[in-house]
Amino acid sequence: MTPIHIQEVKNIVRTGRVLTDESDLFSYSFDGSFGTYLPDAVIQTNNVEELAALVKLANEEKIPVYPRGQSTSLSGGPLPVKGGMVIDLSVMDDLLEIDEEDLVAIVSPGVLTADIHKATEQKGLLYPPDPSSSHVSTIGGNMAENSGGPRGLKYGVTKDYVIGLEVITPQGDVIQTGGRTVKNVTGYDLTKLIVGSEGTLGIITKAILRLIPKPPASETIMAVFDSLVDAGSAISKILSSGILPSKMELMDQASIMAVENYEPLGLPIEAEALILIELDGHPLAVKDEAKQAADLCRLMGARDIRIPKNEEEKAEIWKARKLVSPAIVRIKPTKISEDATVPRSQIPEMCKRLQEIRDKYNIHLVVFGHAGDGNLHPNIICDKNDKEEMKRVEQAVAEIFTAAVEIGGTLSGEHGIGVMKAPFMEMELGEAGLDMMKRIKEAWDPNDIMNPGKIFPKPGQKLELIEWNEA
Amino acid sequence: MTPIHIQEVKNIVRTGRVLTDESDLFSYSFDGSFGTYLPDAVIQTNNVEELAALVKLANEEKIPVYPRGQSTSLSGGPLPVKGGMVIDLSVMDDLLEIDEEDLVAIVSPGVLTADIHKATEQKGLLYPPDPSSSHVSTIGGNMAENSGGPRGLKYGVTKDYVIGLEVITPQGDVIQTGGRTVKNVTGYDLTKLIVGSEGTLGIITKAILRLIPKPPASETIMAVFDSLVDAGSAISKILSSGILPSKMELMDQASIMAVENYEPLGLPIEAEALILIELDGHPLAVKDEAKQAADLCRLMGARDIRIPKNEEEKAEIWKARKLVSPAIVRIKPTKISEDATVPRSQIPEMCKRLQEIRDKYNIHLVVFGHAGDGNLHPNIICDKNDKEEMKRVEQAVAEIFTAAVEIGGTLSGEHGIGVMKAPFMEMELGEAGLDMMKRIKEAWDPNDIMNPGKIFPKPGQKLELIEWNEA
Incomplete structure (x- = not known):
């Protein structure tokens, strides 16, 4: 971003803050995964019109926009890999309304998921998705990544409970998708397309969540x-x-x-x-x-x-x-947390393959997770400063992904693709399958400003844990 | 379609049938809704390669393609409104495999939904979605329209149970979406985009359905x-x-x-x-x-x-x-079956408005439906040959849609948009919201060959029950 861009951003943001000090920018350069990338500016505002105007400016000037919650992402979701502006949506935390009759919650994206749990349970209701990070992660981040958690087995994941959204499109228009009704087949399901799209299709500024009676x-x-x-x-x-x-x-x-x-x-x-x-x-x-x-x-x-x-x-x-x-992070400082997911019946096979990979590359591997729905969490404990070890880890991670896909599973059950898994997308989806996803991205965001550098691999992109650390 | 096109179709379809007799074409000219439209040819084959080749031909020659199950649609989903080819997928009914360990069913699109219910219940499992037509409708049609049914209240709708698809894209490529895992966040959720897209984004040739233990x-x-x-x-x-x-x-x-x-x-x-x-x-x-x-x-x-x-x-x-x-069809021969859906708390208000509309236009209105999830079925009983009555019905239908949207509801809870509701899309979605849907359609199907004339209104298109009948 040029100094003129920064000034234009400051002119737009009248009710919030624009951070450009290096120490501030550094605070927004990492997340719960891997790698450090400095943005050019961080914007904090809970005014939707200002946010929409920012996106319009970004679209005209081709400035990358990185929406961000509490940055607990394990896949690099909010990392500003191409600089530009980070939109800190954790400040948009003022709306948490429970409608007991319609059995819905209306929330702004910066609300912590645990606060939704508390507010609904006080009224005898339940918002089932419960990612392990729920006490620190925002519902906005949960929606961007389609977070799961242990209750996914019986109750499904975040997507299964989001029935309506207010979204700023990559052109800076504000649209409403879905609504307050559980059943809705009016046109394409933009709600379920946007939930889990990792911030690449727009900025969620409000959501309607379906609730259920709390089991007694x-x-x-x-x-x-x-x-x-x-x-x-x-x-x-x-x-x-x-x-x-x-x-x-x-x-x-x-x-x-x-x-x-x-x-x-x-x-x-x-x-x-x-x-x-x-x-x-x-x-x-x-x-x-x-x-x-x-x-x-x-x-x-x-x-x-x-x-x-x-x-x-x-x-x-x-x-x-x-x-x-x-x-497990007590053992060594770096944790590569994966969530390759397999059909339920393949859990023993996946465990066997994980043990083989562990022995082959002599890595410290810990396996736990949501076995009831096949969503395992193989975690590799390592030290990112040990380049020789990280090379082995790189190879082991690639083999874990390959093993999951080979036995009918998927790269990610609940953490998202982000940056680290992008190189493996075509292996799972095939060229035509990946192309159909790209078409949506290009049709919605022709200037590639919304969370660029995520999900879709660059030509020839490979998993490189060492270079990321040095970037 | 030209005679050359018909010949090319016949050259492609080696394992099935190509119907072009007028009596055959007539059998494929209507569905459970309103209006009659003759296709140029009807194709029956359960060979995916042949189907993909047909779509490739259609895309090159800009021939409309209308996928069809048992044509119980209440919104005009399979009506061949622009002629071209009807793909009769009811013949693709050979695959119905239950995997008890993975808790999934693998099905071909022509399988009747009731047969899936039977097969799963025999194994102590349940496929919850239960549209009232399940004994005559195919799972392919259920997926195209995202069918609901009474159990939607507790268990959700078709979309909530489809976790993987094999789809022929509008370019004739065969892609796989999702898979056998309940959790999957690998890229955009094409599965949930295609389910409910009313056959406008591709042809579903296989599906993986999530099952649950049957409640005892x-x-x-x-x-x-x-x-x-x-x-x-x-x-x-x-x-x-x-x-x-x-x-x-x-x-x-x-x-x-x-x-x-x-x-x-x-x-x-x-x-x-x-x-x-x-x-x-x-x-x-x-x-x-x-x-x-x-x-x-x-x-x-x-x-x-x-x-x-x-x-x-x-x-x-x-x-x-x-x-x-x-x-209710005993009362008068024509039934306009709507499914305007409102937030649960608005059911009494919607009932009141429906009674007002009934009295204002002096129509025979019957109201029943899935009240637990706000999905009412106001049905207008009329006689399509009575033009004066149909004019009143037209106005009443328009007011029903407007009332639903005004009180925070949606045009359709489970029947789909099809042809009849297309003119009301912008009222619910706004210009920008509808535009984001159109972008997906145009990016996937630039030649507009997949079920053209559905969901998206033509400029100035209005609800016209009388002309449809005469078309």
């Missing part, structure tokens, strides 16, 4: 297995028995050890796998289903079943799962 | 009300009490009368409204929830609650709802 009760089970394959079989068995748990999470031995070293919770460190199950619904139903699920786990080889006796014990079990991420 | 029990309640507004309030009350029924259907007095005249079932013909509720889930839970729901209905003014004692009585109650459509 829940039960939790922890099942301990000596074999990862048995754990996988137990998951299939439970699902085909007519029980649909609200969560079904897997922790492998490396994650159990990491958590136990981080904070001793009495986890069985010699076990090869843990499954954590939550059932929710009517109190009588969940009691009975918990018993059935426990029996099925035993039948499939679980050597121990722990059923918490009270809310404290229940919270303790879920704490173990939540601590995996903070625990 | 269900309970049914019929609540009788002397006031439509009280019935509406009872619906809201139940939903905000923490109960999420699998179905919550409304029948107004006109529909009760029509059914009772058609087949006496002992319905309370003096009641102003009936609510039919189905609860599904764990046996203990549904028993208790049914009791709670019945109590809430009484509290909100229901003068009678009927709880069926056995499966036969249960079937009888749902038969009443299913008979509404066949019953």
